[in-house]
Amino acid sequence: MTELRLTLREIRLIVERLVQAAGVAPGLLFAARDAAVVSAVLPVAGFANLSAEITALAASAARSAKLSEGEDGVLQVDVAGQHPWLVAEALLDLAVERFRLTGRGEVLVRGAVSPREFGVVAGLAEKHGLAATSSETAAGALLQVRPRSAQATSLLDRIRHRGCIVEAGLWWPLYHASHEALAPDSFESRRHAGTIRVEADGRIIGRNDEDETDLAMLAADPSQLRPASIP
Template identity: 40%
Template sequence: MTEPSWLTVSLRETRVLVERVLLLLGVPKGAVPAVRDLLVEAETLGLGALAFLDSRTRANWQAADLASDDDGRAVVEAHGMPAPYVAPALLDLGVALLREHGRARIEVRGLSAPHFLPVLPHAAAAYGARVEVTFGAGAPVLTVEDAVADGGSAHLARAVHDGMRVEAGLWWRLYHRSNDALTEDTPVSRRHAGATIDPDVTDPDVDVDYVGVSS
């Protein structure tokens, strides 16, 4: 039977897969949840987040720096990091400047994969903020203003009810890759999942949960 070209996967499955791959890519554990949620939302918006992960190799993580901040007008240096890794920090900064100054304008320099920035207007709604992303001749600019939180997003609701349509080859490549984030199945690793009959057994090739058990 020919493998189908497309799969319908749940939001939960996508979150699990994305989180595992981010760990393999060297994203700091503290940043993984925010980056994961942004990438999943980007995928529901059709921005190609899974294809982005499929193309990534382990990279040196470098946090974005706040180069300047003057009365709600900030410049951020991204050091060549891709937008999905930087966007959560941009959102946090935008909301903080909004609360302090009533409005924020953030210019983002040295950013790669900026086509993911349009996910921010959707992600910002939960914070009661409205984000506008503009691309000019120079660096992209985010404008942040107050808005009424809408309590939810239609694209995420669709994903919850109908699943997400993903190209099968892409999904399975990422799925098998993501399994590398799991602990290798060995007698040693299995000791942490059940009772150890003889705690003095130290031979790593002996599965102590089965020592002395006859069939």
């Protein structure tokens, strides 16, 4: 069995492409990406089941959630069939707020697909300096926030320092799928990639004085390359 040691940056890059290709709305992209990364490395879904969860994510869509409060004082949220990666960050924020205000940070979630994926709150809560868990009950997924041990090493710090060990057979299909999600390479796509843009008539939009890009490969007639005039 061949294993790879991946950096946090590599995992985020590939997962972000896959989540974006799944049709996640721009405003939810980073939250869903972070949830997916935690799901892979914690692991909740793990790398073995990440593709299946991305498929479930693609079949989900952002919808309005319904909030109510139970007789026991626990906030209840019906997420109307959404995937946990779309709502975990927002629901965790609600649990953290209630914890800060009342000392009891609990949110009961109903109506989610793949409810086990709420387990990602364990990793997402670390940035708040808190610990969080999700447990499946007959009534739904119960998210609970509590104080975090000062001695505990965070999940992301551990990966930043040591990397993440993944079986090659699990990683490469994700890697190749992320590349298939990119726009096909073409002369047009190369002219509009990176920090500058080269128009069809040779005008250069953006600064290129510190860029090492060979602009000649981005113009049909390199002799026409010129900075765009600024009014």
